Amino acid sequence: MLKLEHVTKKFGDYAAVNDVSIEVPTGQLLGIIGRSGAGKSTLLRSINRLHDITAGSIVFENGESSIEVDRLKGRALLEWRARCAMIFQQFNLVPRLNVITNVLIGRINYNGTISSLFNRFSAAERAMAVRALDQLGVSEQCLQRADTLSGGQQQRVAIARALVQEPKIVLADEPISSLDPRNAQIVMEALRTINKDHGITVIANLHTLDTAKMYCDRIIGMKEGSIVFDGLPKKLTEDIARGIYGVGDDASDEEFSTAITSTTLGAA
Numbered sequence: 001m002l003k004l005e006h007v008t009k010k011f012g013d014y015a016a017v018n019d020v021s022i023e024v025p026t027g028q029l030l031g032i033i034g035r036s037g038a039g040k041s042t043l044l045r046s047i048n049r050l051h052d053i054t055a056g057s058i059v060f061e062n063g064e065s066s067i068e069v070d071r072l073k074g075r076a077l078l079e080w081r082a083r084c085a086m087i088f089q090q091f092n093l094v095p096r097l098n099v100i101t102n103v104l105i106g107r108i109n110y111n112g113t114i115s116s117l118f119n120r121f122s123a124a125e126r127a128m129a130v131r132a133l134d135q136l137g138v139s140e141q142c143l144q145r146a147d148t149l150s151g152g153q154q155q156r157v158a159i160a161r162a163l164v165q166e167p168k169i170v171l172a173d174e175p176i177s178s179l180d181p182r183n184a185q186i187v188m189e190a191l192r193t194i195n196k197d198h199g200i201t202v203i204a205n206l207h208t209l210d211t212a213k214m215y216c217d218r219i220i221g222m223k224e225g226s227i228v229f230d231g232l233p234k235k236l237t238e239d240i241a242r243g244i245y246g247v248g249d250d251a252s253d254e255e256f257s258t259a260i261t262s263t264t265l266g267a268a
Contacts, residue, residue, distance in 0.1 A: 001025050002047070002169065002201065007056035009039075009046050016042040018225035019056070026168075029195045029202045031216035031233075033209060035245050035255050039225040040205040044171045047203070048084050049077055060084075062168065082109035085162035089174040091154040095147035099138065099157050102146050103129040106161040125164070132160035136190050152183025159190050163198075170194065172204035176211070188215050209241055209259050 002024040009017040017039045024030055032040045045051045047058060049069060058069040060080075072080050085106070093102045104121045111121065121129075133139040136156040141149060146157065155175060162170050172191060176184035192215050195202045206212045212219050213233040221229030221236070221244035229236065229244055238260060245256040 001061045003057075003059045003061065004047070005057045005059075007043075007046060007058060008054045009042050009051055010054040015054075015225050017046060017053075020225075020227055021056075022220065022227065022230070024201060024203065026201055027195070027199045029192060029215065029217045030204070031212035031219045032203065032205045032222060033207075033212050033219060033241075033244065033259070034222035035259075038222040040222055041173050042225075043222070044086070044173050044203065044205060047169075048081060048086050048171055050086070060168070078109055082165045083167050084169045084171060085165045085167040087155070087158050087162055087170060087172040087175050089177050091151075091158045093146040093154055093157060093161075096145060098143050098145055099133065099149070100126065100129050100142040102157055103132060103142075103161045103164055106164040109165070128164050129160065132163040133157070135163075135193070136160050137186070150183065152179050152186055155179065155183070155187050156190055159187070159194070163194060167200060169201045169203065172202065174205050174207060177207045184211070191215070207259060209236065212236070 004020055004022050007017055007020045008015055020043065032043065034040055042051060046053050047069070049072065053070055056070070060067045060069055067080065069080060094105070104125060107121060107125050130139055130142060133142055136159055138153050138156050138160070141153060146154060149157065170191070175191065176187050179187060188211060191202050191204060194200050204216070213236060216233055219229070219231065219233055219236050220227055221240070223244055223246060229240055241260060242256065245253060245259065247253040247256045
């Protein structure tokens with residue numbers, strides 16, 4: 001279980017995340033919604049420790065042991081980032097490298113930077129990478145350069161890279177916002193598969209309500225750095241969504257309109 005207690009992250013005097021307390025049970029697929037600047041990305045980056053929090057605590061409980069994430073340093077912090085994998089909107093692949101090498105970069109914490117740079121991976125690790133790519137439907141592209149793939153394929157490669165990290169948690173920051181509906185569906189189904197089949201906790205920032213309601217076990221709404229909604233997908237009504245996005249009953253808003261527009265993922 002992941003526990004955040006009174007987590008605040010400030011940039012100067014601005015609180016991007018403001019006094020957030022949540023518990024995420026192991027194996028949950030949690031969606032986070034809210035307008036741009038609501039604090040969604042900062043929250044994920046704080047969990048992964050790409051940002052150091054200003055106040056509060058982040059604790060990961062794994063069986064009988066617990067990790068005080070906000071206090072980790074050095075090697076322990078690197079190990080946490082391996083166990084808490086990040087997937088970004090921009091894919092963050094190395095364009096000139098082939099697909100399988102991009103996936104194997106996920107093993108850098110186990111092999112060290114030098115071995116990874118010289119492509120020194122074991123046969124077992126290469127087999128692990130191929131299995132991950134096969135599960136995500138892109139194993140046939142394993143020897144292609146990453147920059148020859150479509151956006152949807154690149155995102156699936158990024159998910160495969162996260163899988164070979166053997167993570168306990170996957171954090172996905174707007175993983176489908178740059179994809180067409182068909183590829184968005186494939187990527188979301190891939191995230192749901194690793195969540196359900198591997199028991200990996202997935203926390204995803206999402207930009208459309210339909211997607212969050214279709215794939216997530218639970219949804220959190222953020223506004224101005226704070227959590228203003230936390231509940232089951234069926235509880236997220238349009239009126240509640242208007243409150244999350246700060247849009248009045250008789251008012252329109254471009255970002256809100258985009259969020260509530262059906263992505264037709266199931267029909268894509």
